[in-house]
Structures are given as structure tokens and as C-alpha cells.
Amino acid sequence: MGLLRSRPLSTVALVGRPNVGKSSLFNALLREKRAVVDDMPGVTRDRHYARIFLEGNREVSIVDTGGLEPDTTDPLISHIREQAMTAVQEADVILFVVDARAGVMGDDETIAEILRRSERPVIVVVNKGEGLGHGGGMEFYSLGLGEPAVVSAAHLQGIGDLKERLIEYLPEGAAPVVPEKLVEGEEVEPTVEVEKTVRLAVVGRPNVGKSSFINKLVGEERMLAFDMPGTTRDSIDTPFTYRGRDLVLIDTAGIRRKSRIAMRVEKYAVVSAMRALDRADVAILMIDAVEGLTDQDLRLGEIAQESGCSLLLLVNKIDLVEAGERERFRENLRVALHAVGDLQVMEVSALSGKNLHKVLGKVIELFDAAGQRIGTGELNRWLAQTQGAHPHPATPSGASVKIRYLTQVATHPPTFVGFTNQPQAIQPTYLRYLIKNMRKDFKMPGCPIRFMWRKGQNPYDKKEG
Structure with a gap:
């Protein structure tokens, strides 16, 4: 199996007029509160973009471009509109968010016309659609952008279906970051030529x-x-x-x-x-x-x-x-x-x-x-030494957490899949400990290191034949 290079990523832009729930949809796609919904200035941790994994380990960037007001005469708002359209032109797929309660508004029709001219794939996302049932959002067909996707970002309804549909619109080459069929004990050989530029x-x-x-x-x-x-x-x-x-x-x-x-x-x-x-x-x-x-x-x-x-x-x-x-x-x-x-x-x-x-x-x-490839044997000897020096803390119930095996699956950035008996229990502090030691021991200063966890088999559960 060839060693992968993790990037570039496809970009998905959320667009629409103000107050249709774009930030709420952004949060729903992430399944956590990582954006500041009220968009107040001065908040250090605000997020208008993030990366998510879709089906098949496909990683994409999600961008919330803010509210579009196409008919404004305010020069500053007009500048915002122009900049928003620049963001649209840089996107690979556009999620056009509309409000099910308000119905089709004049600004929606104007934005739809702009998006048609962009020649980008567009999915009309009818937000606040809780209770509409099957066939809801029919009036949004009039926007001329195909079948709408009805969701409720606030109640996380329809988000899974939207993610599945999004995969269909990703450009070719948006390959999985991690091989889907990777199993414990498999070593990923560096058979893919890595670009030297x-x-x-x-x-x-x-x-x-x-x-x-x-x-x-x-x-x-x-x-x-x-x-x-x-x-x-x-x-x-x-x-x-x-x-x-x-x-x-x-x-x-x-x-x-x-x-x-x-x-x-x-x-x-x-x-x-x-x-x-x-x-x-x-x-x-x-x-x-x-x-x-x-x-x-x-x-x-x-x-x-x-x-x-x-x-x-x-x-x-x-x-x-x-x-x-x-x-x-x-x-x-x-x-x-x-x-x-x-x-x-x-x-x-x-x-x-x-x-x-x-x-x-x-x-x-x-x-x-960041382009170096660490042999699986060397990697797992390092893992044994690192875990031996500082084992992962037990879970609140007292269960032990053991990382049994590591293998590298990508470079730029170095990406590793780890097999463990408790994938959901890996603590952020322990992950930082692993990253800090890997940077030091393998001479990767300033290099982002990614770990992904999978359930590993307990060797004592294997039956003897």
C-alpha cells in the first residue's frame, strides 16, 4: 500500500443572506460548538472555517462566508459582497443556505443567479426545516439549482444525508486521507512518489x-x-x-x-x-x-x-x-x-x-x-518506550488504555493510525505528550503531527486454532 500525501483539501463554502442559520449549520457539520454563532468581534477563539471528515475518511475544509446582501447600496457592505463572491470562486462546492420558515425571498433569487454564473456545484440547503417531512422545501426548486436538501441545523436533522450528498460533488482526486481497509499489523510502504516542490x-x-x-x-x-x-x-x-x-x-x-x-x-x-x-x-x-x-x-x-x-x-x-x-x-x-x-x-x-x-x-x-517516512518497526519500538515512560491514564471506570500498534499513512503532514483498545478514551493531554516526544525524537520541530485512532484487537481474545 502506498504512502499518501494528505493535501490539498477541497473547500466547501456556506453562503446565503443574513440570519438563515449558516453558523448553526457550520456547527452542525462539525457536530460541536466551534464557531461563534453571534459573530461578536474580539473573541479570540472564533472560527469561520474548519476541517471535517466525510464518509470514507475524506477530509474537506468548510468555510462560513457570512451574510450576503446583494442589493445594498452601502459601499462597505458592497465590498463585503465582492469579497464573499471571491470566496465563492475559490470554493469547490457551495452550500447555499436558505430559510424554510421565510420561504423564497428576493435576495435568495438574486444570490441564486450569482451562484449559477459561478459555474460551481451548488446544493440548496433548506435550514430550519424541522417538521417539514418528506418532500418539504419544494418551493425552493424555483431557484433553479436542483433538488434542495432539507435540514434542521439546530436539531441536527438531515445533516448525515447532507454530508453523503456532499461527497458526490467533490472534485476527482479528493482521495481518502487514510486507507479505509487498513488493518492492525499492516505496514504502508512508500511506493508513491512525493512531489519535491x-x-x-x-x-x-x-x-x-x-x-x-x-x-x-x-x-x-x-x-x-x-x-x-x-x-x-x-x-x-x-x-x-x-x-x-x-x-x-x-x-x-x-x-x-x-x-x-x-x-x-x-x-x-x-x-x-x-x-x-x-x-x-x-x-x-x-x-x-x-x-x-x-x-x-x-x-x-x-x-x-x-x-x-x-x-x-x-x-x-x-x-x-x-x-x-x-x-x-x-x-x-x-x-x-x-x-x-x-x-x-x-x-x-x-x-x-x-x-x-x-x-x-x-x-x-x-x-x-515533514516528508520523512518512519519505518513501522522503529515507530513501534518508539511507542513501547514512550508508553513505558508514561502510560496513558486509566479511564474514570478504571479501565486501562493501551496503544498497541502505530503505522504511518501520510506525509506533509506526518499522519499516523494507532490501534488501541479504547479509541474514544485517548486524552488530549496524552496526545500532546506523544506529539511532543515524536517531534523531539524524530527531529520534526514545528511540524504538525496527526494521529487517528482505531479499535485494535486484544491479542488475548484470539482463539488458538
Whole structure:
């Protein structure tokens, strides 16, 4: 069986006018409260995008694009609409959410016309459809987008059927992340050739110096680089070579949060950054040394690792920090990054070029580390030693939790399937323990590591023949 490469992912966008329940549907697809339904600004843990597994271990990105108001004359809302349509154009499948109680509204018809012109597969999702029964939502056929899917996000009704239908619309090549028929004891051999081009995304808040960094790195004014937040509007790919290695550099729109309206606008910058991260192997998170590390920086780093990117933190404008303050800055940074784990950090100046010659070498090092394949024998010897040093705690009922076998099934990011007697009992703290030790023992700093758990047979239950 061939070793798989986990990405890129397909993207599914949720669109519709305001207050039809898109965030509730988003939560229902995740089956947990991971988005902030009231969309209040300033909440550090808000989520407008996430990854879910569909039938057959198919992993996709889900994006909530916010409410569309197609007929508004407000210039700011019009900008939001334009940005939302950019997100639609980047999606592989669109879930057009409408309100069963309100029926077909004029804005629904206008949005339907826009979506037809997008030439993307569209599923009309009739939300708040509890009690409609079989054949409900018939009036939404008038939108001309095919058979509606009736759901109740609040009551989790129809969500399973919607996920099954969604699979039919995924583009070819949206392969399972993990082989469906993998069994305990089977070793996945690296028979699939892994692409050697390093796909690099550069992300960060506005005005931290991303475009200046790319211009210095590539040696051309390939992007706008003015001293004004938001001058980089779209992701731009720049192929180049470094010491015989092919790379593709992707710059993305910055991410910020201010007022309620600004937050809605910034959702679409997040969509652009997320799309770039889905395509990347390594992410450079650039921060401003003068401003220091912010909650938004930490969140963006988390998004990068959730996307499967190895992460390199670049501290830009370090030359603008007074010499006497630099050590205090570094100590504060170490404390702030403690929860993140083993992360690679470099200090640079995009303006002067300080240390930029070291960046690409580190990027390639991170890429190669995430592409390594660990032999199953070596992996399970490591597992025995790691569990022996610190066994998994027993369940509340006193049952033991044992991981019996590990095998690697993917690279970029390294992905492992573990067989255990208690798949649902694996604690997040123990998972962090495994990841921390794997990064250290197999020299994978800054590399996201994924574990998936399956029920393993107890060898004492086997009958002798």
C-alpha cells in the first residue's frame, strides 16, 4: 500500500443572506460548538472555517462566508459582497443556505443567479426545516439549482444525508486521507512518489512586512508593498529555485479584527489565507517585533498547523527594537510560545535583508522533516518506550488504555493510525505528550503531527486454532 500525501483539501463554502442559520449549520457539520454563532468581534477563539471528515475518511475544509446582501447600496457592505463572491470562486462546492420558515425571498433569487454564473456545484440547503417531512422545501426548486436538501441545523436533522450528498460533488482526486481497509499489523510502504516542490505560504497580520520580505527573497517587486495595511489583496504565486530546489512562494492577505463590520470583511481575507495554507507545505508566520506577539498571531499560527503546514516564525523589524529591549522581547516571546511547543523562530529584517539568506534553508529543512517516512518497526519500538515512560491514564471506570500498534499513512503532514483498545478514551493531554516526544525524537520541530485512532484487537481474545 502506498504512502499518501494528505493535501490539498477541497473547500466547501456556506453562503446565503443574513440570519438563515449558516453558523448553526457550520456547527452542525462539525457536530460541536466551534464557531461563534453571534459573530461578536474580539473573541479570540472564533472560527469561520474548519476541517471535517466525510464518509470514507475524506477530509474537506468548510468555510462560513457570512451574510450576503446583494442589493445594498452601502459601499462597505458592497465590498463585503465582492469579497464573499471571491470566496465563492475559490470554493469547490457551495452550500447555499436558505430559510424554510421565510420561504423564497428576493435576495435568495438574486444570490441564486450569482451562484449559477459561478459555474460551481451548488446544493440548496433548506435550514430550519424541522417538521417539514418528506418532500418539504419544494418551493425552493424555483431557484433553479436542483433538488434542495432539507435540514434542521439546530436539531441536527438531515445533516448525515447532507454530508453523503456532499461527497458526490467533490472534485476527482479528493482521495481518502487514510486507507479505509487498513488493518492492525499492516505496514504502508512508500511506493508513491512525493512531489519535491516546496510550497511555501507567507502569512501574518497586515503591515508586518510580508510583501517586502518576498520582494527581498525573490529579488523583484512582484507585489505591492506600501506602508498601508491591506495593500496585498489576493494570494499570488511566485515560483523560483534555491540551491537546486524548486519552490513556490504564496503571499496572502493579512488578517486583523477591529469593528463588527471590519470583522465581516476580514473573514474573506481569512478565506484567502486558509486557501493558501491548504496548498502549502510550510508556512512562514511573520510578526512585527515592535508590536510583539498578539492573540491574532497565535491564532494564525494555529490555523497554519491545523492546515498541515510546518511552521516557521519570523520576527520582522527586529532592528527597530532597542538593543537593550531585545532580550526582554525574546523572553516574553519564549513564554508566549510555551504552549505551542517546539517552534522554529528566526529574527529578520525584510527592509535591510538581515538574516534573510538563512530563511530558505530552514524552510527546506522543515519540508524534508515533514516528508520523512518512519519505518513501522522503529515507530513501534518508539511507542513501547514512550508508553513505558508514561502510560496513558486509566479511564474514570478504571479501565486501562493501551496503544498497541502505530503505522504511518501520510506525509506533509506526518499522519499516523494507532490501534488501541479504547479509541474514544485517548486524552488530549496524552496526545500532546506523544506529539511532543515524536517531534523531539524524530527531529520534526514545528511540524504538525496527526494521529487517528482505531479499535485494535486484544491479542488475548484470539482463539488458538
